[in-house]
Amino acid sequence: MHDVSNRARAARFRRVTGAALAGLALLGTLAGCAGEDLTKANFQRTTVPPDPGSGGSGPVPSGPITDEAVTADRLRTVDPCPLLSDEAVGSLGTPDERKPSGFGRCSTTIRDAGGKTLDVTIEVGQYLLGTADDANGSVEGLPQIEKKQDESTCYVTALTSKDPALGVQIAVDYSGAGEPCRPGRTVLQQVVKDLRDGPAQIPAAQGSLVPVDPCTAVDDEVIAGLVPPEVEQQPTSLRGCQWRSRGTSVAVDFRTGYPPRPGDDGQPVDLGNGISGLSEQLGDSNECKITWLHRTAGEEGEDELVNVSWSNYNGEATADDPCAKVLTAAQAAAGTLPRP
The missing domain is CATH 3.40.1000 (Protein Transport Mog1p; Chain A)
Structure with a gap:
């Protein structure tokens, strides 16, 4: 009789102990989850690049453009070719000779790492067909207008005047090779920085029209x-x-x-x-x-x-x-x- 009672008590003990251990394990798991504040956890960030023609990142700056570095009088005397510096275009590949054409225009051809070519042209003081309302992004604090003409051609412009609509424009032709707007933004960003940092000037000549309004x-x-x-x-x-x-x-x-x-x-x-x-x-x-x-x-x-x-x-x-x-x-x- 005592043996039967003892065996019954042992069986009940094993059942209770097993349930208790399972409960403790569950509590431990819940405690572990509760111990990590998910609102403060660090996750790997991903950046989605702006779509071509979207104007890049950042809101369009509002109000008048008052940057002294990009007034008409300042821009008239800027030599455009040094703005296509190695710092501005070097990340795109190996640039060819810079070729001026006109007072404020310069072009170069760049060979990228895959052997494809980009034709890049800068126009300082480009008149824009449209208005400042066409701005769809920003570059170094200036309104930016980005227009993708086709799959290989893009125009990216830093607006320097709203009325009339004038700006510094980068035109990129990446025929059959790649997306053209992104390299245009890359070059333009450095160009705007250089305009604020004492850009090279067109050599002064007696009686030249260069500085004349x-x-x-x-x-x-x-x-x-x-x-x-x-x-x-x-x-x-x-x-x-x-x-x-x-x-x-x-x-x-x-x-x-x-x-x-x-x-x-x-x-x-x-x-x-x-x-x-x-x-x-x-x-x-x-x-x-x-x-x-x-x-x-x-x-x-x-x-x-x-x-x-x-x-x-x-x-x-x-x-x-x-x-x-x-x-x-x-x-x-x-x-x-x-x-x-």
Whole structure:
């Protein structure tokens, strides 16, 4: 009888002990889970790169652009080729020679690690077709406009002025090789940094158009005689300006290139002070332009030229005589601009 009772008590003890041990194990597991605060746990972070054409990361900066490093007067004298430095483009591959074209443009070809090529062009003072509202990102505190033209071409621009919409633009052509917007952002970010850190300047030359604001080329009294009242003056680039009202306009543009020759289309005109230009009416339109050599640069295709035009899209050419009107504006500009 005692043996049966003892065996029963032992069986009950084993069942209770097993249940207790299982319960303790469960409590230990729960305690272990409760001991780790998941809200404070560190997890590996992943960064999703912005989609091409999205404008990069960061919100679009609001308010006026007041950065002194990117004012029109500062940017006019910046040499664009040194901005395509090894620091700016080196991470993309091996750059070829930097080639200037115009006052504010420079290009280079880069061979990446896989042997593919990127054509990269910088334009300092690019006039943007659109408005500042097109900005879709930011770069070093400036509004950024990023537009992917096709699978291999992208334009990434740091906005330096909202009205008019002007900026420093990087154009990338990565034909058949890779996504073009990301390298454009990479280059532009370093370019903006360099613009704030004392960029290289175009060498100063006597009488050069490089530092000249084109909106100062023709004074207000002359414009008043050529354009109807309520004239709106607006820069069209760092090298161009337009005065317009009611369909009539006067425009002044500085560029580099080959000087006009007497054999070209147009008629020679005297602009005073020993300066001669070539006047050309554009077809049967009510528009005429005069182009002349301002300064010989010494390098083929890099001479400094001035182009002045007058147009009236609301009038008849026979009534307005556009070439007589543009001659007045061109003579005024030729007398105002610095002499080489």
